[in-house]
Every structure is written in structure tokens, then in C-alpha cells.
Amino acid sequence: MGAILKMQPAAREDVSLVAETLSGNQLSFQLLVERYQDRMFGLVRHYTRNPVEIEDIVQDTFLKAFARLASFQQQSSFYTWLCRIAINTALDFHKRHGRNPVQSVEDPELTQGAEGASGMGGGARAERTGRSPAVQAPDARMEQREIQAITHRVLEELPEIFRTVLVLREFEDMAYQDMADVLGISIGTVESRLFRARARFKEKLLQLHPEFGEN
Amino acid sequence: MTNTHHDTTDDFGCAEALPLVPSYLDGELSEARAGLLRKHLLDCSPCRTSAQDAKALSRWFAHSGRGELGARPEFAPPAGFAARVARRAFAGDVGVHPVLEREAVQAGPREGGKLLQFVLGLTAAAAAVMLVAAVALRDQSLPADGRLRATNQPPSKESVLLRLEALDRAEAKEAPGAVQGAAQGTAPRASPAAGGQAGESQGRNDGQGK
Numbered sequence: 001m002g003a004i005l006k007m008q009p010a011a012r013e014d015v016s017l018v019a020e021t022l023s024g025n026q027l028s029f030q031l032l033v034e035r036y037q038d039r040m041f042g043l044v045r046h047y048t049r050n051p052v053e054i055e056d057i058v059q060d061t062f063l064k065a066f067a068r069l070a071s072f073q074q075q076s077s078f079y080t081w082l083c084r085i086a087i088n089t090a091l092d093f094h095k096r097h098g099r100n101p102v103q104s105v106e107d108p109e110l111t112q113g114a115e116g117a118s119g120m121g122g123g124a125r126a127e128r129t130g131r132s133p134a135v136q137a138p139d140a141r142m143e144q145r146e147i148q149a150i151t152h153r154v155l156e157e158l159p160e161i162f163r164t165v166l167v168l169r170e171f172e173d174m175a176y177q178d179m180a181d182v183l184g185i186s187i188g189t190v191e192s193r194l195f196r197a198r199a200r201f202k203e204k205l206l207q208l209h210p211e212f213g214e215n
Numbered sequence: 216m217t218n219t220h221h222d223t224t225d226d227f228g229c230a231e232a233l234p235l236v237p238s239y240l241d242g243e244l245s246e247a248r249a250g251l252l253r254k255h256l257l258d259c260s261p262c263r264t265s266a267q268d269a270k271a272l273s274r275w276f277a278h279s280g281r282g283e284l285g286a287r288p289e290f291a292p293p294a295g296f297a298a299r300v301a302r303r304a305f306a307g308d309v310g311v312h313p314v315l316e317r318e319a320v321q322a323g324p325r326e327g328g329k330l331l332q333f334v335l336g337l338t339a340a341a342a343a344v345m346l347v348a349a350v351a352l353r354d355q356s357l358p359a360d361g362r363l364r365a366t367n368q369p370p371s372k373e374s375v376l377l378r379l380e381a382l383d384r385a386e387a388k389e390a391p392g393a394v395q396g397a398a399q400g401t402a403p404r405a406s407p408a409a410g411g412q413a414g415e416s417q418g419r420n421d422g423q424g425k
């Protein structure tokens with residue numbers, strides 16, 4: 001019980017809602033869904049633009065979470081646990097529909113062994129030598145919707161693993177440790193994957209929109 | 216290598232500094248290492264430029280609407296979503312749908328296939344629990360029916376199916392917000408809206424605020 005008391009209030013409430021759900025309280029589960037549904041819709045929209053599919057995937061995410069609720073370990077937050085289920089559900093969904101959600105997951109850069117135990121490995125370092133042009137912050141007069149649309153188009157062009165780390169970090173504002181929990185990888189791998197993902201995003205953005213490069 | 220960066224400032228040169236820049240901007244460095252890096256950035260203009268480049272990209276994402284989901288209604292959950300998901304969960308729907316069934320669901324009316332699927336999986340006991348809860352949540356949208364609350368006499372699967380179809384129809388007609396209102400009426404704790412806000416602070420490391 002001591003560990004539970006040390007948690008932040010939101011996490012403590014999650015833990016009680018989970019416990020109440022497990023003891024058969026449907027309303028407690030409904031409250032858990034209400035608490036995280038917006039963020040799950042926000043996460044899943046990075047994997048499909050179709051609102052009906054987004055709803056299906058989020059619904060399945062919560063249903064799977066419910067079915068596995070007894071196995072939820074409190075070492076991770078309920079939210080990161082849910083993210084993990086949501087991402088897997090989104091990728092499964094595409095697989096089942098014979099769609100590749102992304103460019104190839106088998107990204108050539110990844111097979112060069114830059115990722116892994118060495119953390120910020122040789123690949124990341126190599127990309128750093130020789131400076132690539134910087135991205136300019138978008139013009140203040142630009143509509144946010146416009147910027148969002150461009151960002152989403154660029155993200156769609158990236159291999160899924162790069163897109164996922166960017167989404168978790170830049171949109172979900174997740175800490176590295178939480179990203180590591182969600183993805184089941186080490187913090188070193190989070191760092192190096194994020195570094196590479198940002199470099200790829202920038203490259204793709206400037207390729208599609210050279211006007212956003214520095215002069 | 217045509218690297219103009221400093222290679223030594225004590226033991227902390229560009230080779231040590233550059234890999235730390237992203238973690239630094241992400242607020243993920245310990246104060247000790249952040250201090251070393253800041254000191255290096257003050258002395259080293261190439262590394263400073265790299266840090267500024269990284270910051271520019273981070274600003275780009277900030278402009279892309281981090282946390283601006285509410286502005287995009289097409290990506291927001293429909294009214295009654297949580298109640299429906301909870302009802303399905305307690306009815307035994309585990310959220311794993313084989314390909315063929317999903318195709319059937321998409322071909323037919325949107326909810327019909329799933330409804331049938333989870334009704335088939337119902338046990339009589341689960342059905343009774345679910346119906347009592349569902350009725351409690353939305354008694355205004357259904358005719359009063361004493362038998363529904365009689366848990367010692369579980370309804371047959373056929374009547375469950377009919378009731379569920381009625382519930383889904385009622386839900387479809389329901390005005391936005393009606394379900395949430397009902398949920399708040401019976402909720403013993405803070406309102407879902409307050410819970411959602413509290414949830415925003417989730418998923419952070421205590422010691423690593425930005």
C-alpha cells in the first residue's frame with residue numbers, strides 16, 4: 001500500500017479505478033475510458049485518417065485492456081500501458097486489412113546495426129557530421145491547420161518505428177522512460193531512434209517543402 | 216574530418232556535448248550533465264548552432280499542435296463512447312475481431328455484426344449484470360420494466376439481443392452529452408472532465424520535469 005500512496009493523485013485514481021473495475025464495477029471502467037479516450041483518439045489518428053477506423057481501433061484498445069486488466073502491472077502507468085496496446089492494435093488493424101500502414105518497417109538504416117545496446121551509436125553520429133540545413137519555425141501567419149497537415153503528411157512518409165517515437169515524444173509529450181516502457185526498448189534505444197527519426201523528419205520535410213529550410 | 220568543433224574542453228568536448236543536445240532539449244538530462252553541456256554551449260558556437268537547429272525542429276512540432284486535439288472534432292470520441300465501450304467490455308467483447316467478421320461488419324450496418332458477436336459470447340449472468348447497469352445508466356430512454364432488474368431471473372439470450380438492439384437504437388438517437396450526464400449522476404467520484412485533466416499530468420517522470 002505504501003507504493004500506492006507515493007503515486008501522483010492521477011495515478012492513484014487509475015489504480016483504484018482498475019481495482020474497482022476488476023471487482024466488477026462497470027462504471028469505474030467507463031470512467032477510465034472517459035479519462036483516456038481523447039488521448040487515445042489523438043494517438044491513433046497518427047495511424048489512420050479514417051474516423052471510423054480510429055473509433056474501431058480505440059474501442060478495441062479499451063476492450064483488450066479490459067480483457068487483460070488483471071495483468072496490468074503498476075510499475076508502468078495505466079496510460080503508457082494503454083498506449084502500448086493502442087499502437088499494437090493500430091498496427092494489427094493494418095496488417096489484417098492487408099495494408100502496410102507505413103513505408104517498410106524494415107528500414108535499411110536500421111539494419112546497419114546503429115541501434116541497440118550502444119545507444120547513440122555510429123549511425124546517429126555519422127548523420128551528425130556535416131550539418132544539414134535547419135528547419136525554420138513556421139511563419140506566424142500560417143494557419144495551424146496547414147502546419148498540422150504538412151506534419152502529418154511528412155509523418156506518413158516515415159517508417160512506422162520512426163513515426164511512433166516522434167508521435168510519443170512530440171505529440172504525447174512522453175518522457176524517455178515512458179517511451180521505453182511503451183515500446184519495450186531501452187532508454188538508449190529511445191534516444192538513438194528519436195535522433196534518427198528527427199533527422200529523417202527534417203530531411204523529408206525539407207524535401208517536400210524546401211521553403212521551410214533556412215535561407 | 217572537417218570538424219571545426221572544439222575537441223577538448225577539459226574532458227568534455229564536442230564529442231561529449233553533441234549527443235546530449237537532444238536529451239537536454241527534451242528535459243531528460245540530469246542537472247549535473249545539463250550543467251556541463253550548458254557550459255560547453257557557451258564556449259562553442261558550432262555546438263550552439265546544432266542546439267539551435269534542434270530547437271527549431273522542436274518549435275515546428277509545437278506549432279503542429281501538440282495537445283490541440285480538441286480543435287479537430289473529426290478525431291474526437293463520439294458522445295456515449297465510454298459508456299458503450301464499458302458495456303461491451305462487461306458483456307465479454309474482448310476487442311479481437313477476425314478478418315472475416317470485420318469485413319462483414321464493414322459491409323453491413325456498422326454496429327450489427329459486433330453486436331451479434333458479443334451477444335453470442337454472453338453468459339446469462341454477465342447479461343444480467345450488464346442489463347442492470349445499462350438500465351441504471353439510461354432509464355429515461357427505456358420504458359420502465361421491472362423484470363429487467365430482477366437479477367434472480369436472468370433473461371433469455373433472445374430477449375437480451377432485442378434489448379441490446381433497443382439500447383443501441385436509443386443510444387444512436389440520444390442527444391450528445393446525455394450519457395455523460397447520466398454517468399455523472401451515478402458516479403461516486405470526481406467528474407470525468409476533472410479526471411481527464413488530472414490524466415494530463417500522467418506519464419511523466421517525477422524528477423525530470425522540463
Ligand SMILES: [Zn+2]
Pocket residue numbers: 220221228229232255259260261262263
Ligand atoms: Zn562543441
